[in-house]
Amino acid sequence: MCRITLNYFFNSFWFIILILLTSIQAYANDTSSLCLVWQNNVWAVLLFFILITGVVLAWIKWRIRYIESDRKKLEKQVAAQTSELVMSELALRESERAMQTLVSSLPGMAYRCINNPERTMLFVSKGSYELTGYRPDSIINNKETAYSSLIHYEDLNPVNLNIQEALKEHRPFELIYRIIDRTGLEKWAYEQGQAVYNENREVVAIEGLISDITERKLANEKLKQAKEDAEMANRFKSEFIANMSHEIRTPMNSILGFSELLLDKIDDPQHKIYLQNIQNSGKALLLLIDEIIDLSKIEAGKMKINPEPVNIREIIDGLELIFIKKIQDKGLGWKTDISNDLPYTMLLDETRVRQILINLVENAVKFTQKGHIYLSAYCILPSFQPSRQENGLNDNDISRKIDLVFEIEDTGIGIPENQQKAVFKSFRQQEGQKTKKYGGTGLGLTISKKLAELMNGQVFVESEVGKGSIFKVVFSDVEVVKELNILNTFEISKSNQTAGFKVPESDNHKQAENNISDKEKNRLAELIQLLDHELIPEWEEVKDVFFIDEITEFALKTNKIARDYNIDFLIDYSQRLYDHSQSVNLEDMEKMINEFMVYINRIKSMAN
Structure with a gap:
């Protein structure tokens, strides 16, 4: 339409120009000729003005359409932005609702307060009622009471000092203190908080959470009291066992002593058998008492370890003298293997080391019916050893530490894998073990393990049912000392x-x-x-x-x-x-x- 209108416009334009030129020429020749020209072309002029009017109207219509198009685009943009604003407002409301729900579900009172002595609350969650007995609007801006007035008077100053110190160091704080709620009930509160700072690192507010830990505090107090009662009961038990053992051991030692004397003076074989049975039973009873007393001492923390220079080779030789008769009676093989690089003298508690080895070798002899029992001792040197020439010292002047290892290997009944930990527990023996045949109280391995731990050691076992067991004792960081000339105790050098x-x-x-x-x-x-x-x-x-x-x-x-x-x-x-x-x-x-x-x-x- 616009293109057609423009064509008509240009055609009329040139036509009018032509008329104007003709009119000018006619005017130059004669005025009457000019009038004739205009009369002859009046329809052309009229058409020209009509065309001009059409063009103007077409332009106005086109402009109106353009403006209408811009308006619709603008309306769409406004609608889109309005929709975004509505969605943002809905999201903000949903976020606020979720935050309110989260704060309300917290087990305690969430807060935001001013850093002043009254701790004026700007916001508190609904948990304030359960904690303090006051609703949020009663605490906010100190309407009914200031939060600081609820803190126990003995705890108020320490609480304020700890908060100010944390704020000064720009770190969070944790506090445990007492509060008095609206009913006058004393409660224990646990508070976590931190400061909110502006761009100048100035404290704007303090935010945090305060929880009621009264039940937990009371439970801890009861647990502490129960622990103290248990420790006291354990001490009483130890004292009772000590007193009982004294009362039992004293007459038992007399019985054993005098029965041994009577054995040398009585010739009747039957009477000798009676006395030997008395002695064997008495020794078994004393052994049981000793084991119970040792375990009681260890559990009560009264077992003392007295390190002194010890010659391991002498201990092993002594074990052979103790068990050689039992080993020979059962027809077992016995072998000891002491590593050549094992130092002669080390700082150990000789009595306790001997006790551990006796328990382990005795078990090996007890549960082995055929085969052999091997006892070996060796050391594991640390990765760093001082040089002989270092600082001008020789080997004898340098204090060294090693890991000392004992291994007791037997070909006995073995221990199932699922019971290898249980055998180290008090009064526990291997399942299926014939107590009447093997005897024992189930304390030997327990005591050995605990004694080893007291001396910075461990006891391990490797075993296979029907093939035997290997018990390994490892003492860590044993100090090696110079070889001593160990004399008889009653000899005077x-x-x-x-x-x-x-x-x-x-x-x-x-x-x-x-x-x-x-x-x-x-x-x-x-x-x-x-x-x-x-x-x-x-x-x-x-x-x-x-x-x-x-x-x-x-x-x-x-x-x-x-x-x-x-x-x-x-x-x-x-x-x-x-x-x-x-x-x-x-x-x-x-x-x-x-x-x-x-x-x-x-x-x-x-x-x-």
């Missing part, structure tokens, strides 16, 4: 006689004791320190428990110390105590144990 000091035995011994040199006084001070830190604590335990074997060990240790420092009267005392323990002279043994401090005080008076 010449070096000890010359290095120590002699205390004359005379009626006026106090005067003689005062005539000692300064060097001897220094030795006395060293001895007194040794007595205070080692011997006296051991004597207190021996005196209370009164075990024959522990008294024997105490006498031997006292005798060694006395000979090291050449104290004649202490040597005589320890020798007599040892003799009484070997002859089971209970009355004199108890009397001498009670007199021990008399001799200690005599030594201490020598240093004054």
Whole structure:
């Protein structure tokens, strides 16, 4: 349409131009001719104006359509943006609703507060009612009460100090304190919070969560009290076992001692059998008592480990003497293998190491009917060993540590894989084991494992049913010391006689004791320190428990110390105590144990 209109317009335009040119020429010739020209072309002029009007109208219509198109586009854009705004508003409302739901479901009171002494709340969740007894609108802006007024007066200052310290260090804080709710009930609260900062790192507000932990706190208190009660009961149990063992062991030692004496004086074979049965039963009972006492000591934390220089080869030789008869009677093979690089002397508790090995070898002998029993000992050296030339020291001057390993291999009945952990538990034996045939209480392996752990060690087992077992004991970081010339406990070396000091035995011994040199006084001070830190604590335990074997060990240790420092009267005392323990002279043994401090005080008076 527009193109047709334009064509008509241009055609009329040129036609009008033509008329104008003709009119100009006519006007130049004659005025009447001009009028004639216009008269002849009036329809052309009229058509021209009509065309002009059409063009203008077409342009106006086109413009209107263009404006209408822009309006529709603008309306679509407005509609789209309006839709986006509506969706954003709906999403914001949904987010706020979800946040309100989340905050309401939190187990406690979510909050946002001003950092001031009153802790003025700007927002609190609905959990405030359950925690404090106040609804949110009662706490916000301190309408009815300020939150700080609910905190227990004893906890208020520490709470404020901890919060301010955390804010100063720009870190979150955690607090446990008491609050008093609206009804006056005391509750325990756990608060987690952190500050909200502006671009200048200034505190704008504090946000966090406060939870009611009263039930958990009370449960912890009950648990703590129950633990203390259990520990006290365990102490009472240990004391009871110690007292009971004392009451049982004392007459049992007498029975065994006198039955052994009667064996040498009775010729009747039947009576000898009776006495041997008494002895065997008594020894079995004493063994059971010893195991229960050892386990009780370990569980009560009263088992003491006393490391001293030990020769492992002597311990293994001693085991062979103990079990060789049983091994030969059963026709078993016995072999020991000690590695050549195993040091001769190490710091260990000889008594406990021997006890562990005796338990393991005894089990091997008990459960092996044919085949062999092998005992091996070797060491695992650390990855780093100091050089001999380092710092000008030789090997003897360097303190080394090794891992000491014992392996006891047997060809006995074996242990199923699913029971290999259970055999180390108290009073547990292998399922299907014939107790009447093998006997035992199920404590030997338990005690061995716990003793090894006390000495930084572990006990492991590898076993196959019908083929045998290998028990491995590993002591970690055992210190190697210089080889010692281990003498008999009751032998006096010449070096000890010359290095120590002699205390004359005379009626006026106090005067003689005062005539000692300064060097001897220094030795006395060293001895007194040794007595205070080692011997006296051991004597207190021996005196209370009164075990024959522990008294024997105490006498031997006292005798060694006395000979090291050449104290004649202490040597005589320890020798007599040892003799009484070997002859089971209970009355004199108890009397001498009670007199021990008399001799200690005599030594201490020598240093004054």
